[in-house]
Amino acid sequence: KTGSVPHRPQFHFSPKAHWMNDPNGMLYLNGTYHLFFQYYPDATVWGPMHWGHATSKDMLHWQELPIALYPDSLGWIFSGSAVVDVNNTSGFGKDGKTPLVAIFTHHNDKLEKAKSDKFQYQSLAYSLDEGKTWTKYAGNPVLPNPGITDFRDPKVRWYAPQKKWIMTLATKDRITFYSSPNLKNWTRESDFGKDLGAHGGVWECPDLLPMTHNGKQAWVLLVSINPGGPNGGSATQYFVGDFDGKTFKPYSTKTKWMDYGTDNYAGVTFSNTGNRTILMGWMSNWQYARDVPTDPWRSANTVPRELSLREVDKELYLTSTPIKELDKLNGKTTSLSNVPVKGQYDVSAKTGQKSALFKLALSVPAVNDFSVVLANEQGNELVIGYEKSTNSYYIDRSKSGKTDFEKGFGKRHTAPRIATGNTLSLTLVADVASVELFADGGLTVMTDIFFPNQPLNKLYIKSATGISISGLFTPLTKAVQ
Numbered sequence: 398k399t400g401s402v403p404h405r406p407q408f409h410f411s412p413k414a415h416w417m418n419d420p421n422g423m424l425y426l427n428g429t430y431h432l433f434f435q436y437y438p439d440a441t442v443w444g445p446m447h448w449g450h451a452t453s454k455d456m457l458h459w460q461e462l463p464i465a466l467y468p469d470s471l472g473w474i475f476s477g478s479a480v481v482d483v484n485n486t487s488g489f490g491k492d493g494k495t496p497l498v499a500i501f502t503h504h505n506d507k508l509e510k511a512k513s514d515k516f517q518y519q520s521l522a523y524s525l526d527e528g529k530t531w532t533k534y535a536g537n538p539v540l541p542n543p544g545i546t547d548f549r550d551p552k553v554r555w556y557a558p559q560k561k562w563i564m565t566l567a568t569k570d571r572i573t574f575y576s577s578p579n580l581k582n583w584t585r586e587s588d589f590g591k592d593l594g595a596h597g598g599v600w601e602c603p604d605l606l607p608m609t610h611n612g613k614q615a616w617v618l619l620v621s622i623n624p625g626g627p628n629g630g631s632a633t634q635y636f637v638g639d640f641d642g643k644t645f646k647p648y649s650t651k652t653k654w655m656d657y658g659t660d661n662y663a664g665v666t667f668s669n670t671g672n673r674t675i676l677m678g679w680m681s682n683w684q685y686a687r688d689v690p691t692d693p694w695r696s697a698n699t700v701p702r703e704l705s706l707r708e709v710d711k712e713l714y715l716t717s718t719p720i721k722e723l724d725k726l727n728g729k730t731t732s733l734s735n736v737p738v739k740g741q742y743d744v745s746a747k748t749g750q751k752s753a754l755f756k757l758a759l760s761v762p763a764v765n766d767f768s769v770v771l772a773n774e775q776g777n778e779l780v781i782g783y784e785k786s787t788n789s790y791y792i793d794r795s796k797s798g799k800t801d802f803e804k805g806f807g808k809r810h811t812a813p814r815i816a817t818g819n820t821l822s823l824t825l826v827a828d829v830a831s832v833e834l835f836a837d838g839g840l841t842v843m844t845d846i847f848f849p850n851q852p853l854n855k856l857y858i859k860s861a862t863g864i865s866i867s868g869l870f871t872p873l874t875k876a877v878q
C-alpha cells in the first residue's frame with residue numbers, strides 16, 4: 398500500500414519508490430497510455446538515469462511496470478520521446494509488428510568528467526511488444542554530438558506534408574530542428590530562439606505541436622528552461638508560430654509561460670493521441686526537487702492537461718485544462734450559488750469535506766480580492782487568490798507547513814491575469830500535496846506543491862471586502878492503491 402503515506406498524491410502519478418524527474422516517451426497505443434520517466438532506482442536523489450515505465454487506461458490509475466531502459470556503455474538514459482512507427486520507416490518492425498521507437502539522449506558521464514563537450518548524443522531503442530521490452534539499436538548513436546555541451550531531449554513527430562520525421566532538440570541556448578526519413582539518419586534543418594524568449598537558464602525538453610485555431614493551423618513550441626522561471630527555478634515557456642518542415646517562425650516575440658507556478662517542468666505531449674493534445678509535466682522544480690520531504694519516493698507528475706489555443710488582444714495563448722477523464726473521480730458535487738462571502742465562508746462545513754482531495758470550480762466577479770484557503774488545526778495554510786490591484790492570481794505557500802528544507806520554497810507566487818472579462822473563473826484541483834489552478838479557461842495556470850505537517854482538512858473562501866461567489870465543489874476519489 399502506498400496510498401496512505403504522508404504527502405502521497407492520490408491520483409497524480411508518483412513512483413512507488415525512489416527518484417523521478419521528467420516524463421519521457423509518452424504515447425497512446427491500443428487503449429493504453431504509456432508513461433516513461435527519468436528514474437534512478439537506487440536512491441531518492443538524481444543519479445545515473447533509467448527510463449521507468451507505467452501504463453494507464455485513463456492517465457489517472459497508473460500501474461508501474463519494470464524499468465524500460467537501463468544505462469549502457471554509451472551512457473545514462475536521459476530524456477526523450479517515443480513514436481509509433483506505423484509505416485515501419487525504421488525497419489525495426491518484424492512479422493507485421495509495428496515498432497515503437499524511443500529516441501533518447503545518451504549522457505556519457507565519463508566523457509563529461511574527461512571535459513569533453515560531446516558527452517550527449519541521441520540514440521534509439523525499439524519495442525515489438527507494446528513497450529514491455531526494448532532493444533537498443535546497434536547503430537547508436539544516431540545523432541552524434543557536433544560539439545555542443547547541452548545537446549539533448551529529442552522530441553520526435555511525423556511531419557505528414559513532407560513524409561519525414563522532425564526532431565526538436567534542445568541545444569544549449571536554442572532549439573535545433575532535424576529531419577529524417579527513417580529515424581536513423583538525421584539532417585539539420587534550422588535553429589530557433591537564440592535571441593528570443595527567456596534565457597535565464599539552459600533550454601531543455603522542447604516539444605513542437607501542431608494545433609488549430611479558428612480552423613487554421615498554428616504550431617506551438619514548448620521550451621523548458623532551468624533556471625529562469627517567472628517565480629524562480631525551472632519553468633516552461635512557449636512560442637506560437639508557423640512551421641514548414643524546416644523553420645519555425647514565431648508570430649510574436651512576447652515571452653509566454655505555460656504555467657506560472659513553480660511545479661510544472663519538462664512537460665511534453667503524448668504521441669499518437671489523434672486530435673487530442675495532452676501534456677503532462679514533472680510536478681517539481683530543480684531548485685528543491687532533491688530536498689522535498691517525501692519518503693520513500695521523490696516527485697510526482699502534474700494532472701494530464703488538454704492544450705488549446707485562444708486569442709486575447711491579437712496574441713495567441715496556450716490554454717491548459719485538466720483532461721476530461723478526471724471527472725471519473727468525481728464524488729457528489731455541492732453547488733454554491735451566489736454565496737455572499739464577507740470575511741470567511743467555511744466550505745468544509747457546507748460540504749463535509751475533510752481532505753485536500755477535490756476540485757473546486759468558482760465563478761467570481763473581478764471586483765475585489767478574495768482567496769481560497771486550505772488549512773489544518775496546526776495553522777498550516779495554503780492560499781490561492783486573486784488580487785484586484787495588480788489583476789493577478791497568486792499561490793502563497795509560505796505558511797503551508799514544512800518549508801525550510803530549501804530557502805526559496807516558502808514563497809508567494811504570482812501570475813498575471815491574461816483574460817479580460819468581468820468574471821473570473823477558477824478551477825482548482827487539489828491532491829494532498831499539490832494544487833493546480835486553471836484560471837479563465839486555462840489561460841493562466843499555476844501549479845504548486847506543498848508539504849503540510851498534517852493533512853490540510855479545512856477549506857475556506859475568504860474576502861475582506863466582500864464578494865459573491867458561485868461554483869461547484871466536487872470531492873475526488875483516490876486512484877492509487
Ligand code: FRU
Binds near residue numbers: 418476602
Ligand atoms: C530536465 C533534464 C533534461 C535531461 C534530464 C536528466 O529536467 O535536465 O534536460 O535530459 O533532466 O535527468
